[in-house]
Amino acid sequence: MNLKQLSHMLSLSQTTVSRALNGYPEVNEETRRRVMDAAKRHGYRPNPSARRLATGKSGMIGYVLPTGAAVDIDPHFVEFLSGLGDYARSHELDLVLSPADADDEETTYRRIVANRQVDAVYLSSPRPADKRLALVNTLGIPFIVHGRSEGFDFDYPYLDIDNEGAFHEASRLLIQLGHKRLALINGNERETFAIHRERGMRRALAANGLALGERHIRSAAMTEENGYRAARRLLEEAEPPTAIVCSSLIMALGVVRAVRDLGLAIPGDLSLVAHDDVFPWLRPENFPVPLSTTRSSIRLAGARVAERLAARISGLEEGARGEVWPVDLVVRGSVAGAPA
Amino acid sequence: MNLKQLSHMLSLSQTTVSRALNGYPEVNEETRRRVMDAAKRHGYRPNPSARRLATGKSGMIGYVLPTGAAVDIDPHFVEFLSGLGDYARSHELDLVLSPADADDEETTYRRIVANRQVDAVYLSSPRPADKRLALVNTLGIPFIVHGRSEGFDFDYPYLDIDNEGAFHEASRLLIQLGHKRLALINGNERETFAIHRERGMRRALAANGLALGERHIRSAAMTEENGYRAARRLLEEAEPPTAIVCSSLIMALGVVRAVRDLGLAIPGDLSLVAHDDVFPWLRPENFPVPLSTTRSSIRLAGARVAERLAARISGLEEGARGEVWPVDLVVRGSVAGAPA
DNA sequence: AGAGACTTCCAAAGCGCTTTGGCTATTTTG
DNA sequence: CAAAATAGCCAAAGCGCTTTGGAAGTCTCT
Numbered sequence: 040m041n042l043k044q045l046s047h048m049l050s051l052s053q054t055t056v057s058r059a060l061n062g063y064p065e066v067n068e069e070t071r072r073r074v075m076d077a078a079k080r081h082g083y084r085p086n087p088s089a090r091r092l093a094t095g096k097s098g099m100i101g102y103v104l105p106t107g108a109a110v111d112i113d114p115h116f117v118e119f120l121s122g123l124g125d126y127a128r129s130h131e132l133d134l135v136l137s138p139a140d141a142d143d144e145e146t147t148y149r150r151i152v153a154n155r156q157v158d159a160v161y162l163s164s165p166r167p168a169d170k171r172l173a174l175v176n177t178l179g180i181p182f183i184v185h186g187r188s189e190g191f192d193f194d195y196p197y198l199d200i201d202n203e204g205a206f207h208e209a210s211r212l213l214i215q216l217g218h219k220r221l222a223l224i225n226g227n228e229r230e231t232f233a234i235h236r237e238r239g240m241r242r243a244l245a246a247n248g249l250a251l252g253e254r255h256i257r258s259a260a261m262t263e264e265n266g267y268r269a270a271r272r273l274l275e276e277a278e279p280p281t282a283i284v285c286s287s288l289i290m291a292l293g294v295v296r297a298v299r300d301l302g303l304a305i306p307g308d309l310s311l312v313a314h315d316d317v318f319p320w321l322r323p324e325n326f327p328v329p330l331s332t333t334r335s336s337i338r339l340a341g342a343r344v345a346e347r348l349a350a351r352i353s354g355l356e357e358g359a360r361g362e363v364w365p366v367d368l369v370v371r372g373s374v375a376g377a378p379a
Numbered sequence: 380m381n382l383k384q385l386s387h388m389l390s391l392s393q394t395t396v397s398r399a400l401n402g403y404p405e406v407n408e409e410t411r412r413r414v415m416d417a418a419k420r421h422g423y424r425p426n427p428s429a430r431r432l433a434t435g436k437s438g439m440i441g442y443v444l445p446t447g448a449a450v451d452i453d454p455h456f457v458e459f460l461s462g463l464g465d466y467a468r469s470h471e472l473d474l475v476l477s478p479a480d481a482d483d484e485e486t487t488y489r490r491i492v493a494n495r496q497v498d499a500v501y502l503s504s505p506r507p508a509d510k511r512l513a514l515v516n517t518l519g520i521p522f523i524v525h526g527r528s529e530g531f532d533f534d535y536p537y538l539d540i541d542n543e544g545a546f547h548e549a550s551r552l553l554i555q556l557g558h559k560r561l562a563l564i565n566g567n568e569r570e571t572f573a574i575h576r577e578r579g580m581r582r583a584l585a586a587n588g589l590a591l592g593e594r595h596i597r598s599a600a601m602t603e604e605n606g607y608r609a610a611r612r613l614l615e616e617a618e619p620p621t622a623i624v625c626s627s628l629i630m631a632l633g634v635v636r637a638v639r640d641l642g643l644a645i646p647g648d649l650s651l652v653a654h655d656d657v658f659p660w661l662r663p664e665n666f667p668v669p670l671s672t673t674r675s676s677i678r679l680a681g682a683r684v685a686e687r688l689a690a691r692i693s694g695l696e697e698g699a700r701g702e703v704w705p706v707d708l709v710v711r712g713s714v715a716g717a718p719a
Numbered sequence: 720a721g722a723g724a725c726t727t728c729c730a731a732a733g734c735g736c737t738t739t740g741g742c743t744a745t746t747t748t749g
Numbered sequence: 750c751a752a753a754a755t756a757g758c759c760a761a762a763g764c765g766c767t768t769t770g771g772a773a774g775t776c777t778c779t
Contacts, residue, residue, distance in 0.1 A: 041735055052759045057737060067757060087494050088437075089735035092428040092764050099475070106464040111659040117457040124446040124478030133496070134476040135439070138464030154427050156473070262660040289660050292632070296667060319451040320602040320629050327636060381765055392729045397767060407727060429765035432734050 040083045049077055060085070091155075099133045100348050101157030103148055103171075105141035111260070113164065114289070115316050115337055119185070122341025130349055144171055152178045158352045161185055161344050166229050181351040183344055187231050187361070194359030196351070198344055202232050205333035205366035206239035206284060209312045212331075212368065213282040214247050217377035218310060222280035223251060224269045224290055228258035236286060236314075255280055266293025274301055274309070281377045282310040288321055291330060306375035315369075329371035335364060380423045389417055400425070431495075439473045440688050441497030443488055443511075445481035451600070453504065454629070455656050455677055459525070462681025470689055485514055492518045498692045501525055501684050506569050521691040523684055527571050527701070534699030536691070538684055542572050545673035545706035546579035546624060549652045552671075552708065553622040554587050557717035558650060562620035563591060564609045564630055568598035576626060576654075595620055606633025614641055614649070621717045622650040628661055628670070635667060646715035655709075669711035675704060 046056040051074070059066045059074035066074075077083075091097050104112070120134075127134060135157050139147035148171065151157055159181035162171055168190040175182045176195060184197040206223075213221055223240055225233045241251050254276065257269035266285065270293060273280055285291045291313035298305055305311055305328045315323050315332035323330035343362075350356035386396040391414070399406045399414035406414075417423075431437050444452070460474075467474060475497050479487035488511065491497055499521035502511055508530040515522045516535060524537040546563075553561055563580055565573045581591050594616065597609035606625065610633060613620055625631045631653035638645055645651050645668045655663050655672035663670035683702075690696035 042737095043735075053736080054738080054760080055758055058758095061737085065757065070757080084490075084493065086432075086735050087496065088428060088432040088435075089764090090737075092426075092432050092766085093735080093737040095428075095764085097428075104460070104464050106461065106468050108465065110461070112457045112461045112464075114454055114457055114658075114660060117452045117454055120444070120476070121446065121450070121452045124444050124452075124476065125448065128446050128478035128480060132478075134478070136460070136464065136474040136476060138468035138472075138474070140468060150424075153424065156427065260660075262662075264662060264665050267665065292661075293665070296665070299667065318454070320454060320600075321632075322602075322604060325604050325607065325633070325636070327639065382767095383765075393766080394730080394768080395728055398728090401767085405727065410727080426765050429734090430767075432736085433765080433767040435734085 040081050041086065042083075045077060045081065045083050048081075049074060095155050096158055096352075097156060098131070099135050099157045100127070100345070100352075101135045101137060101151050101160040102163075103144050103151070103160070104136045104138045105144060106138045107141040110141045113261075114318075116163075118316060118318060118337045119163070119341040119344075122336075122338035122343075123345045124341075125338075126342040126345035126349070130345075132345065132349060145174055148174055148178065152180050159183075159348045161348060164230055164232075167231055167234065181348070183347050183351070185340060185344055187235075189231060189234075194361070196347070196356075196358070196360050198340060198347065198362045198364070199232075200335045200340070200364045200366050202235035202366070203239035203242070205314065205335070205368070206236040207243045208239075208366075208368045209284050209331075209333050210240045210243035211246075212370070213284070213310055213312065213374065214243060214249065216282075216310065216374060218280075218282040219249060219377065220255070220278060220280045220282070221249070221251065222255040222273045222283045223257070224266060224273075224283060224285040224294065225256065225258040226261050226286045233258060233286065236284075240284060261287040261290050263289055263293040263296075266290030267297045268293070270294040270297035271301070274298070274303065280309070282374070283312075285311065285313040288313050288315050288318065288323060288330070288332070291323075291326070292321075295327060305373050308378060310374040310377075312374060314366075323369070324371060326373070328373050331371045331374045332369050334367045334369050340364070380421050381426065382423075385418060385421065385423050388421075389414060435495050436498055436692075437496060438471070439475050439497045440467070440685070440692075441475045441477060441491050441500040442503075443484050443491070443500070444476045444478045445484060446478045447481040450481045453601075454658075456503075458656060458658060458677045459503070459681040459684075462676075462678035462683075463685045464681075465678075466682040466685035466689070470685075472685065472689060484511055488514055488518065492520050499523075499688045501688060504570055504572075507571055507574065521688070523687050523691070525680060525684055527575075529571060529574075534701070536687070536696075536698070536700050538680060538687065538702045538704070539572075540675045540680070540704045540706050542575035542706070543579035543582070545654065545675070545708070546576040547583045548579075548706075548708045549624050549671075549673050550580045550583035551586075552710070553624070553650055553652065553714065554583060554589065556622075556650065556714060558620075558622040559589060559717065560595070560618060560620045560622070561589070561591065562595040562613045562623045563597070564606060564613075564623060564625040564634065565596065565598045566601045566626045566630075573598060573626065576624075580624060601627040601630050603629055603633040603636075606630030607637045608633070610634040610637035611641070614638070614643065620649070622714070623652075625651065625653040628653055628655050628658065628663060628672075631663075631666070631670060632661075645713050648718060650714040650717075652714060654706075663709070664711060666713070668713050670713045671711045672709050674707045674709050680704070 046053045059071040163185040165186045165188040169188045187199045259265035312331045315334045316337040323332045386393045399411040501523045503525040505526045505528040509528045527539045599605035652671045655674045656677040663672045
């Protein structure tokens with residue numbers, strides 16, 4: 040059932056039927072009703088390919104997925120996706136994942152824009168002066184960044200959590216508990232979120248006359264193994280930290296294992312705080328010692344990004360609006376006063 | 380730059396240029412070269428929307444993503460995606476995720492097929508007599524199932540791992556080590572993979588005159604917490620198992636925690652084997668006691684599914700070919716002889 | 720040399736929608 | 750009451766590609 044058939048059936052022109060269906064004003068309300076009715080009754084659905092060719096709009100949002108044998112997709116991605124899908128579903132928005140060589144995402148961005156494959160895109164895990172961001176900004180496709188970049192002479196729309204504030208608060212808590220040697224186990228130091236977290240921690244330390252020594256900060260991909268290694272290194276130093284702030288729950292698993300291997304205890308010998316993106320399959324309250332966290336649901340972020348993307352597509356949102364979500368600090372058993 | 384301009388520039392008809400580009404035989408090789416050349420030089424790329432309207436092919440593969448507030452996307456999904464993307468990238472195949480209400484995926488399947496939004500789809504986590512499978516089979520769109528279903532009177536193309544064989548082998552090993560009370564901590568019992576695993580285990584036990592008691596089998600979503608709970612229940616029984624086979628590494632984390640909480644030791648009091656889908660961020664060799672596993676890379680499966688999907692789209696693969704991958708049994712420190 | 724078979728190319732007809740530019744009544748306005 | 754504005758509808762022109770149905774030229778064969 041296509042437009043032609045439907046309009047013939049109604050003894051109307053395709054023009055009128057199309058307009059009636061798309062809510063244009065120059066059509067009699069009575070006629071519109073008739074059209075709407077017939078459309079519903081016959082289950083008419085405009086062919087998206089045709090509509091797309093005519094309008095240039097696809098009704099889909101895009102994400103360029105970096106791939107490669109050595110590239111691991113962040114497990115956070117799936118939770119973010121959950122949220123995104125949750126919103127998208129109710130608006131019949133589909134998501135197009137365009138796999139790209141991790142070393143050359145530009146080609147892919149250009150392709151999906153040139154082809155008008157999607158109406159908007161989102162970027163994630165941005166770095167300072169991220170090329171993708173500059174690119175997408177000049178390409179002129181609506182977009183939103185999940186996270187933030189730095190060092191641009193233009194503003195851009197984004198959704199981020201207050202990473203700096205979160206780690207500032209976590210550190211402040213530890214300092215108040217008497218800790219003087221804090222350490223940071225961070226994610227990839229080239230990503231903005233990691234930089235912000237470090238910044239927040241340094242600020243809290245500085246405010247109390249303390250500093251974060253070079254060897255008290257470790258950065259690596261957020262795996263259990265890297266968490267373990269970082270923790271071992273830190274704890275085997277001459278003057279080991281008495282508190283660690285850690286960028287991910289997965290890494291925290293490794294930290295806990297390292298602490299055990301070394302015959303130490305949490306929180307007796309070491310206080311631990313980690314950032315929690317809220318995974319359904321790994322919860323901080325279920326750690327051997329319930330883990331204190333800075334918490335922010337990445338799933339909600341996904342839903343919000345979808346919502347804003349949809350708003351941008353339909354012209355309801357414009358400009359370079361940045362949105363920063365506060366982060367909860369949840370104190371559980373893994374923190375205690377500094378050992379004497 | 381579109382076909383019209385390009386053909387005008389070459390003083391050829393659109394027909395000829397289109398044919399030259401698409402490899403049709405009825406065009407002079409010399410002409411073809413000229414066309415190819417010009418196309419490359421001017422960076423001509425056929426507009427996919429137009430091509431799509433004309434051919435009905437979209438160059439994309441689809442996946443219906445069940446969503447909802449209470450629905451968690453499996454963390455395995457992201458690894459599978461990695462593999463899929465890896466292959467898709469090299470073939471400029473995009474993946475369309477169509478979010479659907481988890482209680483009504485049918486509408487979404489019908490929509491993407493009716494709209495010809497994608498050339499093929501894949502399904503995952505099938506259950507016995509899975510409705511989606513029957514649906515997609517009648518809708519007539521090329522598809523592949525990742526996993527298997529049961530109870531249909533038709534065959535269908537799938538890619539699965541030998542879950543039954545894997546758990547059979549794991550159980551056999553434990554039995555050989557003298558264990559008589561084995562327990563199974565399984566994933567959702569309604570999914571086929573879980574049924575197959577249980578079957579494999581029962582078969583190994585039966586072959587040795589043993590059985591799997593009702594209370595020695597637990598099924599639940601594969602989270603750390605559920606692993607913990609299942610393990611506690613099992614180990615607090617009057618006659619606790621001396622060996623557990625567990626369907627997921629994430630659940631195994633919970634099992635390990637439970638064992639610790641109860642003051643028991645692996646492998647002294649309990650032998651443990653788990654299935655490992657190979658996550659980059661959580662490796663069995665890094666468990667407190669290196670974990671024995673049945674191992675199969677879900678990432679490779681993703682790549683293979685993409686490959687077969689591509690083959691089906693282009694007509695290179697046909698029929699209901701099923702492919703079952705063997706699973707490695709990797710023995711590490713978490714298994715030992717049964718306690719006396 | 721003429722018929723038939725290739726080879727190589729083209730004009731034009733879709734694919735199914737949106738949108739432009741009227742056209743005809745009917746209402747409103749001065 | 751004539752002129753102007755408005756309401757409601759339509760025919761036809763795209764959007765940019767693929768594909769059908771020739772047509773013209775070249776070979777092959779008898």
